[in-house]
Amino acid sequence: MKDVTFYLDFVSPYAWLAFERLPQALEGLSYHVRYRPVLLGALLQQHGNPGPAGIAPKRDWTYRHVAWLGHSLGCGLDMPARHPFPPLPLLRLALGCSEDGCINRFVAGTILRHVWLGGQDALDPVRLERLAQELAQQQVPDPDGQQGRAKALLRANTDEAAARGVFGVPAFEVDGRLFWGLDALPMLRACLAGDPWFQGPAWDAAARVPSGLAPGY
Template sequence: MKHLRFYFDPISPYAALAFEHLPQALEGLSYSVEYRPILFAALLHALGQKGPAEIEPKRQWTFRQISWAAHKLGQPLQVPAQHPFNPLPLLRLAWACAPAGDTPNRATVERIFRHVWRSEGAHPADAARLAALSQELAPVRDPASEEVKETLRVATEAALTLGVFGVPTIEVDGRLFWGLDSFDMVAAYLKGDPWFQQGDWEAAAVPRPGVRRAAP
């Protein structure tokens, strides 16, 4: 049995769809999953990038494409009243629902994703909604505690060190698979596709230095 780590931030519609689609995409395969909430904005900051929603033409395409993906997968998806929004309360709540040293379970993660992406256009950071969600999930630790904040910081830094640059990312055996459209690769790897064993994975990532953009 392979062990998968699913890195996510509930701010990402792709992560939301990937979470829902994962059991179907890997149906019949032997695996376990560990869900690791991380702060996507921290990845962007560390890598010097803007988020898709911060570039207007890209934002328009992202939400058109994710709407199509939800339609194709037969999954409900409702864009929240504000996006981007501050996901920190949800990320901390996710970690607070797990005992120290453990990770949140699938039921917790599902409820948090659906709070954002199946909310009939409600605001995901609305104080009353967050309070109701916290009461429903009954965290075993205080989401506002320094312990939980540090857990999220450490998890995000560890993901960066591993090479995670976006969400959703699945890590298995040290290999990183990014995005909703990588699930066929994950399934192939779990099935033992020889492509992963004969050097093609490594060869495809060999640097090929070329023209570099001049600094502004």
């Protein structure tokens, strides 16, 4: 059985879509998923990447595209009332349910549905309180009562993800290999299924192609 680490941030619509599609994409394979929340904004900032929402025409396209994908894949996706939004309250709530930086599928799905179904404000205080109550039985006692453990886990998760080369979400790690994005699920499946391509030179050779641009171009 292979271990798959699924890096996600609840602010990402593609994280929701990949979460929903993962069981179908990997059907029939032996694997175990570890859901690890990270702060997407910190990963983007490290590479000077404004993200899709930072480029106005790309923002428009991304929101149309993910809405259509939710429809076409049958899982639904309603843009929240405001997007992007600061995801820290959701990330810390999720990691309040964790002792080691990973959360279970119930916690991940509950928070993702809170954001991506219904078209409501993800940070509305009344909705956040209701969400916290829904996850109350999953919570791990925090000695300082100030989400100190959850904050520390989020920092550690994000730092570790960056060190391992994660630059965006959703991202999946298997045996030290990273797969990024919803459209990487077929490639992830092939890797888990033992496709011999992954044992050949192509994986490493692709990353060694030199750039044809001069510095500062």
